Amino acid sequence: MSINPKTPNPTTRNTISVLKSHLHSACAAAALLLATGSLAQAQDLNALIWCDHADPALLQPFEEANGVRVNVKEFEGTGAGLAIVEQSQPGDWDVMVIDSIDIPRGVEKGLFEPLPEDKLPLADLFPQVKMDSSTVVDGKRYGITEKFGYNTIGYNKTKVDPADMQSMAALTGDKYKGKIAIYDYYLPVIGMAALAIGKKTAELTEADLPAIKEQLLKMKANAKLVGEVTASQTALATGEVDILVGGGEWVTAGLAKENPALDFSIPKEGAVLWSQSLAMFKDSKNKNLALKFIQYIMSPEGQARLATSSCYWGMPANTKAALSDEQKKILRFDEQEEFLARAQSYPAPNADLDKKMQDVWTEMLQAQ
């Protein structure tokens, strides 16, 4: 993990920081009201989530079993999620869904509570997705992987030759020019570009960025659009494009019933493994309930519901997820060992490299 050495010492904060802090405090109440809609009551659970956790089919069983209400606030991007926390009062939030690689960022800010490993089904998780390098900090577990998948090549198998999708060379060749969309999130797609040029995603440095940029520009030259989740899903589903760079089961599985032609491949160069985790807030006023919620999500039933959420599907981290045979087939559950063996970790740059990667991404987007 990376602890930022520039973290300000509260006793030496300058005037701007103090003023900024006061301004934040002044805005906090209004911001929180806007963020949550309605504030929590005593036994409510307040969760900062991604859209897959907003599915009533996932939340209702927990609410009914415990006689509580789960108040959720969706966010996109760790930065936006942490900003919501900073603008809230301590104790406003109980649990958070977060990119597994970003758990150290929350720990660094002193936000998260260590989780009791003996009360979680860690032994049932796919070992490759436990992500201990990110979820365990200084020997304490602060997060547990709940769902994972791949940023790889999603495609329509009736429109493209599936054999071509076994190599990332297809993304930069002429054959599918204008038939490609790129998922608009710089970390996984930069990871894919790195794989395409033979780099390991866990070892990326600033020196690799020029070659990665060149690869990205080649992809962009072939692409019709660079879209966020909904736009890229829509483009693939409506036939606007036939290939989605960065796509995977999170795009194709949820649409399988309506469009069984959508599929994904793990090309010979590999794929980028994404994973999301659950973390508990240190200042939570309902830690018992928060733990119960995490236990529920990690249970076989909760995992099946989360994996097949109406927002997007993904592989459950728990190998014992109570999925039906059909759901397992759609998620290609039985192929996971092979997929995981070929997948590489999500790029986890430090703040400086992260900024440089985003700038490379910006240059790619602006390229004509």
Place this chain on the structure above:
Amino acid sequence: MNSASSGRALPWALVTPALGWTLLFFVLPFVAMAVSSLTAHEGGGFTLSNYSQFFANPSYWQAMVNSLQVTAIVTVISVLLAYPFAWILAEQVPERWQRLALMLAVLPFWTSYVVRSYSWLLVLAQNGVVNRALTGSGLFSEPLQLANTRLATVTGFVHFFVMLLTLTIFANLKQLSPSYRKAAADLGAGPIRTFLHVVLPLTLPGIMVGAFLTFVLCIGDYITPQILGGNNELLMPQLVMMQIGRRGDFPLASALSIILMAVVTIAYLACARWLKIERA
């Protein structure tokens, strides 16, 4: 309290709610944003680097150029379409039908902005209505790339802003006394000369108010270019949002927003001559 002091207090009492509102919802957030823009993302502390990054990074600068180009194109096309539309509504449509016509004109406002943008995406898509018409009529053998382009962004914007401009220009045309045109006719001016030398100059404030509103709303809009532009180029609001998503770089996002506000201010100063309320 004597009558003199109560007389002085009354205007302040009346203006206090508006003043408080402005302070709370404009001045305070603006100061917070300005302070944030001068703060380093890593470690805090005063810095100008958030501003210098904008000028040093060609991709950032390009976002401003793209925004200005798109906004200028949208504003000009919207004015060119809205003026004749407003003129027909004000001058040619019988008085009793004008209200209905206006209601029909603003009908697109009744739909959600996001839904409207996605609707345009479907209309302009490869298999959308426009491409089907073009290929079906034999004009083109292959579908054109209309969606996910600057053209799509401009189309979505123009659809929205033509309605806005129509309203401001229509209001201006209706305020114009018929005496001006009668006087011009008495002096021997024909319809075209009357329009160019009398009607158009007198309705210029309405055009400028609408154009300025279009400029301000267009240059700050995130949704339309995000949905319709396909991220094939970045505009300033998209660049601002990009700083927040994962990295949470609010200082840089604030600096970019203030630069955008500065551009809007310059646009206001350029149009200020025509933006006096009493003339609009």
